[in-house]
Amino acid sequence: MPGYSDPGFDTLALHAGAVPDPTTGARAVPIHLSTSFVFQSSEHAASLFNMERSGHVYSRISNPTTAVLEERVAALEGGVGAIATASGQAALHLAVSTLAGAGHHVVASSALYGGSHNLLDYTLRRFGISTTFVPPGDVAAWRAAIRPETRLLFGETLGNPGLDVLDIPAISAVAHEAGLPLLVDSTFTPPWLYRPIDHGADLVFHSATKFLSGHGTVVGGVLVDSGQFDWAASGRFPELSEPYDGFHGMVFTEESTVGAFLLRARREGLRDFGACMSPHTAWLILQGIETLPLRMARHIDNTRAVVAMLAAHPMVARVGYPELPGHPSHELASRLLPKGCGAVFSFDLKGTRQQGVAFIEALKLFSHLANVGDCRSLVIHPASTTHFRMDDAALARAGIGPGTIRLSIGLEDAADLIDDLKRALKAAEKAA
Amino acid sequence: MKLTVEGASAYAYTGGKAFDATLPCVVFVHGALHDHSVWTLLARWFANHGHAVLAVDLPGHGQSEGPARGSVEALADWILALLDAAGVQQSGQVRVVGHSMGSLIGLEMAARAPQRIGHLAMVGTAYPMKVSAALLDTARQAPFKAIDMVNAFSISTLAAKPSYPGPGMWLHGSNRALMRRVLQGKLATGCEVNLFHHDFSVCDRYANGHEAAQQVQCPVTLILGQQDQMTSPKATADLAARLKARTVMLASGHSLQAEAPDELLAALRQALA
Numbered sequence: 125m126p127g128y129s130d131p132g133f134d135t136l137a138l139h140a141g142a143v144p145d146p147t148t149g150a151r152a153v154p155i156h157l158s159t160s161f162v163f164q165s166s167e168h169a170a171s172l173f174n175m176e177r178s179g180h181v182y183s184r185i186s187n188p189t190t191a192v193l194e195e196r197v198a199a200l201e202g203g204v205g206a207i208a209t210a211s212g213q214a215a216l217h218l219a220v221s222t223l224a225g226a227g228h229h230v231v232a233s234s235a236l237y238g239g240s241h242n243l244l245d246y247t248l249r250r251f252g253i254s255t256t257f258v259p260p261g262d263v264a265a266w267r268a269a270i271r272p273e274t275r276l277l278f279g280e281t282l283g284n285p286g287l288d289v290l291d292i293p294a295i296s297a298v299a300h301e302a303g304l305p306l307l308v309d310s311t312f313t314p315p316w317l318y319r320p321i322d323h324g325a326d327l328v329f330h331s332a333t334k335f336l337s338g339h340g341t342v343v344g345g346v347l348v349d350s351g352q353f354d355w356a357a358s359g360r361f362p363e364l365s366e367p368y369d370g371f372h373g374m375v376f377t378e379e380s381t382v383g384a385f386l387l388r389a390r391r392e393g394l395r396d397f398g399a400c401m402s403p404h405t406a407w408l409i410l411q412g413i414e415t416l417p418l419r420m421a422r423h424i425d426n427t428r429a430v431v432a433m434l435a436a437h438p439m440v441a442r443v444g445y446p447e448l449p450g451h452p453s454h455e456l457a458s459r460l461l462p463k464g465c466g467a468v469f470s471f472d473l474k475g476t477r478q479q480g481v482a483f484i485e486a487l488k489l490f491s492h493l494a495n496v497g498d499c500r501s502l503v504i505h506p507a508s509t510t511h512f513r514m515d516d517a518a519l520a521r522a523g524i525g526p527g528t529i530r531l532s533i534g535l536e537d538a539a540d541l542i543d544d545l546k547r548a549l550k551a552a553e554k555a556a
Numbered sequence: 557m558k559l560t561v562e563g564a565s566a567y568a569y570t571g572g573k574a575f576d577a578t579l580p581c582v583v584f585v586h587g588a589l590h591d592h593s594v595w596t597l598l599a600r601w602f603a604n605h606g607h608a609v610l611a612v613d614l615p616g617h618g619q620s621e622g623p624a625r626g627s628v629e630a631l632a633d634w635i636l637a638l639l640d641a642a643g644v645q646q647s648g649q650v651r652v653v654g655h656s657m658g659s660l661i662g663l664e665m666a667a668r669a670p671q672r673i674g675h676l677a678m679v680g681t682a683y684p685m686k687v688s689a690a691l692l693d694t695a696r697q698a699p700f701k702a703i704d705m706v707n708a709f710s711i712s713t714l715a716a717k718p719s720y721p722g723p724g725m726w727l728h729g730s731n732r733a734l735m736r737r738v739l740q741g742k743l744a745t746g747c748e749v750n751l752f753h754h755d756f757s758v759c760d761r762y763a764n765g766h767e768a769a770q771q772v773q774c775p776v777t778l779i780l781g782q783q784d785q786m787t788s789p790k791a792t793a794d795l796a797a798r799l800k801a802r803t804v805m806l807a808s809g810h811s812l813q814a815e816a817p818d819e820l821l822a823a824l825r826q827a828l829a
Contacts, residue, residue: 128707128714129708129709129711129785130704131714136714139714139715140714140715140726141714141715142714142715142725143713143714143715157629171601171604173724174572174600174604175572175600175601175721176597176601177597177599177601177718177817177818177821178597178718178719178720178723178817178818179718179723180718180721181722186722186723186724187723188717188723190723190724191717191718191719191723191724192715194723194724194726195715195719195724195725195726198724198726199714199723199726199729201727202729203726203729204725204726204729204730204733205719205724205725205726205729205730206726207724207725208724226803258624297677351729351730351733351734351737352732352733352736352737354737354741369681372572373572374572377568377595378592378729379572379596379721380593380596380721381591381593381618381734381737381738382730382733382734382737383595383722383725383730386722386724387722389720390722390723390724464732527819
């Protein structure tokens with residue numbers, strides 16, 4: 125029922141986790157730029173350290189401003205709580221390192237952001253955690269890749285670079301049959317568009333740098349726990365279900381039936397690895413989230429207008445947006461992402477690598493840079509930037525053509541964006 | 557800590573410390589569709605301040621085997637049997653802290669074993685604890701929908717600080733997830749009992765409150781949430797008078813342990829001192 129007791133998404137985006145400051149009356153969330161927080165007494169200090177009370181001690185572990193962001197994202201995603209981290213990469217690392225150690229194994233989608241792929245395939249391998257990559261749409265391959273030492277399955281809601289839609293209901297079922305959790309990177313699909321937890325995901329993280337912040341100002345990540353996975357029943361997670369020497373023999377699944385993962389992640393991963401978020405960063409991301417529903421609606425409207433123009437343009441060979449009937453994930457997108465498939469997609473120019481460069485250089489509104497999810501429209505030409513060392517054959521193996529362009533559609537007037545693109549397409553045509 | 561009670565395995569959280577039956581014992585009793593984890597912070601505080609703590613999972617809830625008991629009276633007998641199994645002394649050493657349905661169980665414990673109970677704290681309580689026919693019907697036919705309804709009524713704020721059991725937790729989400737977990741845990745055992753409907757029916761049917769109050773000999777404290785929509789403070793006046801109870805009002809809804817953990821601790825420290 126609508127109202128304060130059961131608020132809707134837009135209300136939560138503004139109010140979850142925050143009330144007027146009881147000390148000052150400040151209506152906006154205050155920025156608590158303080159490393160540490162005064163104990164009321166020695167007894168109070170001891171009880172905070174021993175988890176007999178809830179509260180803030182030191183801002184690497186928790187902070188009042190950051191906690192508002194954590195509660196708010198958890199509320200929007202349908203989770204039990206969250207941990208804010210220094211970046212999206214830190215959120216992924218926190219999730220994996222909380223559940224896996226040397227000798228353990230991850231099954232991951234092969235269609236991942238390059239940074240995630242690097243972490244799993246190179247860096248974590250050096251620390252004894254191996255990963256098997258599988259095509260995200262091949263449910264049998266996910267199942268076949270699971271080993272006794274596997275600790276989690278991981279994919280992106282919209283894969284990189286082709287926007288393959290992850291079939292979360294199917295992949296989470298495979299994970300749960302094996303007593304494993306499914307971790308999902310939902311950066312391209314903020315919760316206004318899609319809530320992976322509602323479809324079976326157990327853990328969700330965002331690079332909050334992107335749409336949650338929305339203004340291209342700060343780097344941050346948020347890791348959300350659904351509270352749905354039964355770590356004790358699985359039998360594969362003694363880190364959560366047996367005494368932890370690093371915190372007075374605490375058994376996290378006894379301390380919190382639905383929050384055990386977050387307790388361990390905060391009391392070990394955040395405490396020891398230290399990749400925490402600055403309260404100032406948290407505040408800026410909160411500012412972004414307050415307008416997330418409005419921005420995402422506009423992002424989607426603009427994206428649909430641009431996609432329609434590009435799909436009909438003679439200089440465009442292919443548009444990779446799942447709402448288009450020819451996209452491999454079209455049916456899945458219709459079922460799982462009815463509000464839109466995000467505002468980041470790629471298309472292929474007809475022509476050479478040089479024509480791609482000409483296109484980029486002719487743009488005036490689109491900014492050429494390596495980011496997505498800004499309120500301003502962004503563009504990148506992988507063949508001349510992120511993948512410039514690859515020849516055309518290697519590019520093809522990565523699903524990238526010499527004329528592949530990735531766009532992140534912002535909040536400008538759609539007509540202005542279309543005009544900018546049309547003019548650049550003309551420039552590319554002339555560069556042939 | 558695992559125990560055998562009435563022939564089945566039972567679980568009680570001991571506050572992160574080994575249980576010592578020679579210390580004054582505090583028993584925490586959860587409410588409908590909850591488990592011991594609603595008491596974690598309080599249990600840890602009392603366990604680290606000179607008490608032996610038993611935060612039970614009621615039969616059929618959490619880690620305690622079923623069957624779920626069908627009345628407040630039977631649940632009170634079950635906890636008294638659990639105290640025996642834990643080796644807790646028989647004389648006046650036990651403080652009982654119950655929340656919601658658990659508060660009624662505590663009332664029956666104090667009535668049935670007055671020589672054994674040294675103090676009764678009833679948190680988020682009312683008597684009678686009637687449940688609307690509409691909610692019982694929804695609980696029977698669509699328990700997950702009913703969980704969402706109860707969750708909305710149980711928490712009075714969108715920002716309870718500090719969050720429970722620690723910063724970054726979203727109380728609406730964690731309470732909903734806990735109720736779903738307890739319900740699904742029961743279903744996963746193959747039992748056909750709808751635990752949500754069962755627990756709410758137990759509350760609704762309990763009719764021995766006035767008679768029980770006459771048997772209670774220990775001091776009683778009622779700790780109530782000013783914004784409680786599940787067990788309205790208005791519905792406790794008669795019970796408070798019959799129990800000669802001290803009443804403490806906190807700025808909270810029904811989930812006092814999560815919404816006002818520090819204030820509830822302060823109230824319990826004073827009550828159980």
